[in-house]
Amino acid sequence: MSKRIRIALAGNPNAGKTTLFNAITGARQHVGNYPGITVEKKEGFASSGGRELHLVDLPGTYSLTAYTQEELVARNYLIDERPEAVIGVLNASALERNMYLAVQVLEMGLPMALALNMMDEAAKQGIRIDAARLSEHLGIPVVETVARNGKGVEGLLTQTAAYAEQRAGSWEPLEISYGPDLDPVISEMVERIETEKFLTDRYPSRWLALKYLENDDEIRVVGRKTDKLAEELEAMAAKVAEHCKKTLSTYPEAIIADYRYGYITSLLRDVIVRDTDRQRIDFSDNMDRLLTHKVFGPLGMLGVLFMIYWFTFTVGDYPLGWVENFFAVVGDMVSNGLPDGLLKSLIVSGIIDGAGGVLSFVPLIMIMFLFIAFLEDSGYMARIAYMLDRVFRIFGLHGCSVMPFIVSGGIAGGCAVPGVMAARTLRSPREKLATLLTAPFMTCGAKVPVFILLISVFFPQNQALAMFCITMLGWVSALIVSRILRSTIIRGPSTPFVMELPPYRLPTLRGVMIHTWERTWQYIKKAGTVIVAISIVIWAMMTFPGLPADRLAHFESQREAIHAELAQAQPGSDLAQKLEKRLPLVDNAEGEAALRGSIAGRIGIALEGISSLAGFDWRTNIALVGGVAAKEVIVSTLGTAYSLGEVDTEATQPLAERLAKSPHWSALTAASLMIFILLYAPCFVTVVAIRQEAGGWKWALFSVVFNTGFAFAFSTLVYQGGKLIGLG
Known part of the structure; x- marks a missing residue:
């Protein structure tokens, strides 16, 4: 087999780039039909025509100007790693706009092939593209593809690999005329750059000159560290900028963009043919008239969300019961098969009651993920972001904050870690910071099992409504806190919101099932590894440390006394039955005493003086402390805590039944706890992610302290208010 060929995939958000990457490599990474899902490069391998291919999926971006994190990641990879070829993935139905990024890559000089993707969508809109003519104009391979079903993919790989071998790593920058005002200074800059060999080991000289004219901050910083020529180039750029301002009332960046689009227009003039006889409004536009309507759009969005929860709880209750019963049977078998001692306690209370409690919710989680995958792949998620921008601006957030919120669990089942990372798309540091601090308020997949448990026990008649309300509370809390933060410690102006709405698509069954299984499997793996x-x-x-010897002797003497009385009682008599019932009560009393005296028990009891204001007892405190590591642990810890020290005689009884029978629990307690879990400190991994995105521990620690204080104040207000009006 020949040398491995590295190929980078570059394209706009919603051009189907990641779908194409999956079709080529078979990688099972998540694909969502909305901007911002791909934040970092993804790598995969494939083979074509005896060649081994190493593919890199770059972040979706509209240009290579260093404004956003995505643009920097994509540009720096192309410059520094120098792949043998680039596949520009273009949305065929929006070819003019998508070509802007492709032209920038061609100006860098990299060997490039174009994938005219979503040709089926273009055909529906009456758009015909002459790929052969476009290939002739540019002198590069141009292939029609439909990434969803793999059409054209093999041909794309074959032509790209052959072209990469033909170019053998040589860079041939495309040269575009930028008019009489800029062309002379570009030529002068190029001559000076090449004479002085200024950064030419890294950047093409003409591309570097354009970056100086575009006032590229990153390039200027690098240049200042390298050579005195940087000052001369900056002075030349400033001089021509002043000239353009005086004579044309514009600036070089705008002139460059205008000439690029002019080049694209002339390039595509005889390439694109539109069916003017079909006087019809695009299907997506018709749909959007209703689905993004100022009144009916938000109402429909809330209806969709409620429908998801209603279906999840209605259908999911049956498999949930089956899985719970399965773990109860396994617990019984292990309990009966092992002698009393630490090993039995570890397996039954630590593993089966712990991780088993989390795994019981897999059926409901899977149903929820199924709906989310359908909404993402259909294009409706992007409409949610579009509609919510109107609201977000009122609270000092940006429309692009919607995606981090949704990814974090705005529609229950996400994860705050990728949600926090998705905030990289925000250009304003203040809006980004407000998003980082409030995205963890969403109902992430780790919190969902806790909510499902408490809702099924204490709100059995209104499960969908309760889940809907807790989700809405996360959104409302995030917006209120954002408004407070943006009005106080992170003041600053808002930035405008621009977003592409992809066309509606009917998701493929295979795609939806793959995405559902990916998320479900991640949940199962986490439960089977980290949570265990x-x-x-x-x-x-x-x-x-366990009970001291004198306490153990005390409980043992009680058991011996009962056994002695039982030996004298007539078998089957009322006295014998009463004595038999007293034995497990002694065992449970010993277990509770041991739990109270344990390290975790002492922590829980120490916090009970304060936590009782919100209705939390010491067992709940233990679970909440563990939840700082991972929210899923709350369910497993409650299961272990009640297994080790429950007053009920059935040691393997499901946790839901134990909570329902416990005198310490009520609907008001459950409501208070759900509010606290929704809003308190993010899990440890999320805190680390906030630290990385915010550039230090200051804001990460602030999120832990502030979120916990806010959550406790809110929970206490609800619990004490409920007791006041007689709900407790």
């Missing part, structure tokens, strides 16, 4: 590990640690904290 944390559950074992917390079990140890709830087990050790």
Whole structure:
């Protein structure tokens, strides 16, 4: 096999780039039909015509100007890694706009092939494209593709690999005329750059000159560190900028953009043919008249969300019960098969009751993920972002904040970590910071099992409504806190919102099922690895140091006394039955005493003086402390805590039944706890992600302290207010 060929995939958001990457490599990464889903490059491997291909999926971006994190990542990869070829993935139905990025790559000089993707969508809109003529104009391979079903993919790979071998790594920059005002200074800059060999080991000379004219901050910083010629180039750029301002009332960046679009228009003049006889409004536009209407759009969005929860709880209750019963049977078998001791306690209370409690919710999680995958791949998620921008601006946020919120669990089931990372698309540091601090308020997939547990126990008649309300509370809290933060410690102006709405598409069954399984499998893996590990640690904290010898002797003497009375009682008599019921009560009393004296128990009891204001007892406190590591642990910790020290005689009884029978729990307690879990400190991994995106620990620690204080104040207000009006 020949040398491995590195190929980078570059394209606008919603051009189908990541779908094409999956079709080529078979990688099972998530694909969503809205901007911002691809934040970092993804890598995969494939083969074509005896060639081994190494593919890199670059972040979706509209240009290579260093304004956003995505643009910097994509540009720096192309410059520094110098792949043998680039596949420009273009949305065929919006070819003019998509060509802007392709032209910038061609100006860098990289070997490039174009994938005219979504040709089926273009055909529906009456658009015909002469790919052969476009290839002839540019002198590069141009291939029609439909990434969703793999059409044209093999041909694209074959032609790209052959072209990469033909070019053998040589860079041939495309040269575009930028008019009489800029061409002379560009030529002069290029001559000076090449004479002085100024950064030519890294950048093409003409491209570098254009970056100086475009006032590219990154290039200027690099230049200042390298050579005195940087000052001369900056002076030349400033001089021509002043000239353009006086004579044309514009600036070089705008002139460059105008000439690029002029070049694209002339390039495509005889390439694109539109069916002018078909006097019809595009299907997506018809749909958007209703689905993004100022009144009916938001109402429909809320209706869709409520429908998801109604279906999830209505259909999911049955498999949820089956899985719970399965773990109860497994717990019984292990409990009966092992002798009493630490090993039995670890397996039954630490692992089965811990991780088993989390895994019980897999059926409901899977149903929820199924709906989310359908909404993402259909294009409706982007409409949600578009509609919510009107609201977000009122609260000092940007429309692009919608995506981090949705990814974090705005429609239950997301994750705050990629949500926080998705905030990179925000250009304003203040809007980005407000988004980072409030995105963890969403109902992420880690919180969902806790909410499902409490809702099914304490709000059985209104499960969908309760889940809908807790989701809406996350949004409302995020907006209110954002407004407070943007009005106080992170003041600053708002930036405008521009977003492309992709056409509606009917998702493929295979695509939806793959995306659903990916998320579900990630949840299962986390429950089977991280959650098990944390559950074992917390079990140890709830087990050790154990009761002192005198307390153990006290409980043992009680058992011996009961056994002695039982030996004298007539078998089957009322007295014998009463004595038999007293034995497990002694065991449970010993377990509760041991739990209270454990490390975790002491922490929980120490916090109970304050937490009781919000209705949380010491067992709940143990679970909440563990939840700082990962929110899923809350369910497993409650299961372990009630397994080790429950007053009920059935040790393997499901956690839901234990909570329902516990005198410490009520609907008001559950409501208060759900509010606290929704809003308090982000999990540890999310805190680290905030630290990375905010550039330090200051704001990461602020999110822990502020969010917890806000959550506790809110929960206390609800609990005490509920008691006042007689709900407790």
